[in-house]
Amino acid sequence: MPSFAAIFARKPISASAKANDTKVREHRCRALVIGSGFGGSIAAYRLSQKGIDTVVLERGRRWVTSKENDVFASTRHLDGRANWLNGTDLFTYAVPPTGERPKEPLDKYVGLVEHLHEDGMYVLAPAAVGGGSLVYNSCLVQPSEENFYACFPREVDYAQMNSDFYPEVVRMMGAGPIPDDVLQSKHYHGARLMNQLAVAAGVPIHRINTASDWNVIRDEIYGRRRPCAIEGDIWYGANSGYKNSLDKNYLKHAEDSGYVKVQPLCNVLEIAEKGGKYHVTYARIDEHGNELAREKYISDCLFMGAGSMGTTKLLVKAKHKGGLPNLDDSIGQMWGNNGDTFGHFSIGSPAGSHEGGPAHLVATDWKDNPMGPQTCIAYPDHTLPQDAIQYLGMSIPSEKGYFDYDEASDKVTLHWANANTEQTRERMRLTLKKFAQSLPDPERAKQAVASIEVGGGDATAHPCGGVTMGYAADHFGRVKGYKGLYVTDAAFIPLGTAACNPALTTAAFAERSMQEILSTDLA
Numbered sequence: 001m002p003s004f005a006a007i008f009a010r011k012p013i014s015a016s017a018k019a020n021d022t023k024v025r026e027h028r029c030r031a032l033v034i035g036s037g038f039g040g041s042i043a044a045y046r047l048s049q050k051g052i053d054t055v056v057l058e059r060g061r062r063w064v065t066s067k068e069n070d071v072f073a074s075t076r077h078l079d080g081r082a083n084w085l086n087g088t089d090l091f092t093y094a095v096p097p098t099g100e101r102p103k104e105p106l107d108k109y110v111g112l113v114e115h116l117h118e119d120g121m122y123v124l125a126p127a128a129v130g131g132g133s134l135v136y137n138s139c140l141v142q143p144s145e146e147n148f149y150a151c152f153p154r155e156v157d158y159a160q161m162n163s164d165f166y167p168e169v170v171r172m173m174g175a176g177p178i179p180d181d182v183l184q185s186k187h188y189h190g191a192r193l194m195n196q197l198a199v200a201a202g203v204p205i206h207r208i209n210t211a212s213d214w215n216v217i218r219d220e221i222y223g224r225r226r227p228c229a230i231e232g233d234i235w236y237g238a239n240s241g242y243k244n245s246l247d248k249n250y251l252k253h254a255e256d257s258g259y260v261k262v263q264p265l266c267n268v269l270e271i272a273e274k275g276g277k278y279h280v281t282y283a284r285i286d287e288h289g290n291e292l293a294r295e296k297y298i299s300d301c302l303f304m305g306a307g308s309m310g311t312t313k314l315l316v317k318a319k320h321k322g323g324l325p326n327l328d329d330s331i332g333q334m335w336g337n338n339g340d341t342f343g344h345f346s347i348g349s350p351a352g353s354h355e356g357g358p359a360h361l362v363a364t365d366w367k368d369n370p371m372g373p374q375t376c377i378a379y380p381d382h383t384l385p386q387d388a389i390q391y392l393g394m395s396i397p398s399e400k401g402y403f404d405y406d407e408a409s410d411k412v413t414l415h416w417a418n419a420n421t422e423q424t425r426e427r428m429r430l431t432l433k434k435f436a437q438s439l440p441d442p443e444r445a446k447q448a449v450a451s452i453e454v455g456g457g458d459a460t461a462h463p464c465g466g467v468t469m470g471y472a473a474d475h476f477g478r479v480k481g482y483k484g485l486y487v488t489d490a491a492f493i494p495l496g497t498a499a500c501n502p503a504l505t506t507a508a509f510a511e512r513s514m515q516e517i518l519s520t521d522l523a
């Protein structure tokens with residue numbers, strides 16, 4: 001079995017494949033998709049059903065789990081496979097306050113998560129064939145109608161989202177709630193505790209549809225597969241294969257159709273429209289990020305699926321550099337952090353922080369928090385003390401970020417004022433206080449309340465917006481100013497997804513847009 005060090009061993013770039021080769025190879029296709037996350041995979045699959053030849057350019061690599069080897073890094077043993085071409089940044093929860101940081105920088109590798117330090121905001125952005133579906137906690141949470149309309153325009157029919165598009169995504173991704181026997185196992189003691197606290201606090205709590213194969217997790221419990229979910233290994237891919245990631249459903253069906261070709265390790269650099277065609281220039285890279293060659297696709301139509309950060313940066317740059325000058329002036333506006341926070345408190349006895357994942361219970365404090373709807377999802381975090389329960393918080397954000405292009409550095413940057421950070425944290429604190437106060441022993445409850453710590457508001461794994469409905473795009477993802485240019489990913493979502501994690505709503509909107517586009521524009 002090759003060691004990971006061997007996989008990392010650097011190979012010299014052959015002279016014939018150097019980046020500064022002057023000749024740019026050109027290819028043609030009918031439809032081009034940039035990025036293979038939720039929006040990109042759904043676009044590709046629906047295009048394939050119409051028999052439209054489609055190419056997907058994805059900067060990340062393809063990951064296939066195996067029975068023999070650990071394909072991914074884990075939170076307890078990090079290496080370059082965790083990070084996108086960055087040896088030093090780490091998820092905070094991969095760095096125990098008392099434990100060990102990796103002593104050396106990680107190998108520079110095309111790992112799963114990009115760390116973006118923008119102006120006032122720290123963003124995690126996925127990078128892989130399948131995008132965020134390999135990285136995420138696999139929670140597919142649907143907003144209520146009331147919260148939905150606090151975020152989305154009335155032109156979108158919630159009833160249709162609820163009856164058609166949300167259930168279709170859940171079905172396609174094979175998502176379902178945690179089964180009773182798994183929840184009752186020793187690995188999910190913390191979840192049962194969270195449930196008790198929420199019930200005692202009078203906060204509604206539900207089992208989430210999780211895009212996980214619970215039979216694989218059962219196999220982990222009974223020792224038939226390597227432990228992964230049950231050890232709380234939820235962020236950097238799943239070595240046991242428990243995640244129903246997009247490469248196993250939407251994208252697989254698209255490729256199996258014969259109409260879709262996915263090209264990993266192709267990093268798109270520039271987009272321009274010429275004579276009604278889209279010219280997309282990209283770098284073919286190796287697994288250490290070295291450029292091997294520069295190539296170009298020329299396509300009739302272009303679907304943006306590079307995520308909120310990727311799509312927005314590419315389009316803002318194209319507007320300013322002249323490739324797509326007619327884009328609406330609102331391009332790069334209406335960006336939000338989904339109201340994300342995180343927080344924890346200690347209960348004085350073993351809690352959920354060292355237990356199993358993925359997250360599978362959602363507490364919806366949507367009516368009774370005086371500062372607005374607050375959602376809380378508990379998840380394992382082995383870097384905290386054993387008696388802590390760690391929660392991710394989401395709410396309806398009010399603050400808006402924007403992107404702009406700087407000619408001197410040739411870079412697009414997100415700007416965020418951080419004006420509402422304390423308010424966002426306070427809303428989360430109010431809900432956590434309800435849980436902590438519900439501990440049956442009054443002394444323990446007092447200590448738990450005193451131990452509440454809330455952070456975030458200035459960091460997010462849920463970037464949304466930049467090319468949003470009703471602003472730079474119409475309500476079906478047609479980007480204003482250009483025929484045949486579409487946005488299908490989280491860039492389309494203004495600010496956030498109504499106090500829920502964004503993948504399900506992003507995907508449901510992609511389904512809705514593709515249905516409209518394929519039945520009208522590409523009929």
Ligand SMILES: Cc1cc2nc3c(=O)[nH]c(=O)nc-3n(C[C@H](O)[C@H](O)[C@H](O)COP(=O)(O)OP(=O)(O)OC[C@H]3O[C@@H](n4cnc5c(N)ncnc54)[C@H](O)[C@@H]3O)c2cc1C
Pocket residue numbers: 034035036037038039040057058059060113124125126127128129130131132133135136137138139140141235266267268269305306307308310311314461462463488489490491501502503504506
């Ligand atoms: C740690 C973590 C945990 C999360 N947990 C959850 C969760 O439990 N539930 C939930 O709903 N959401 C979760 N999310 C958020 C979720 O992953 C995103 O909302 C979702 O993936 C966004 O989908 P998307 O279609 O916008 O694109 P993404 O899934 O972000 O995919 C975009 C793709 O485009 C590619 N790309 C970007 N730029 C380029 C370029 N220039 N050229 C070529 N390719 C490019 C990227 O490599 C990536 O594969 C989590 C995110 C993270 C980081």
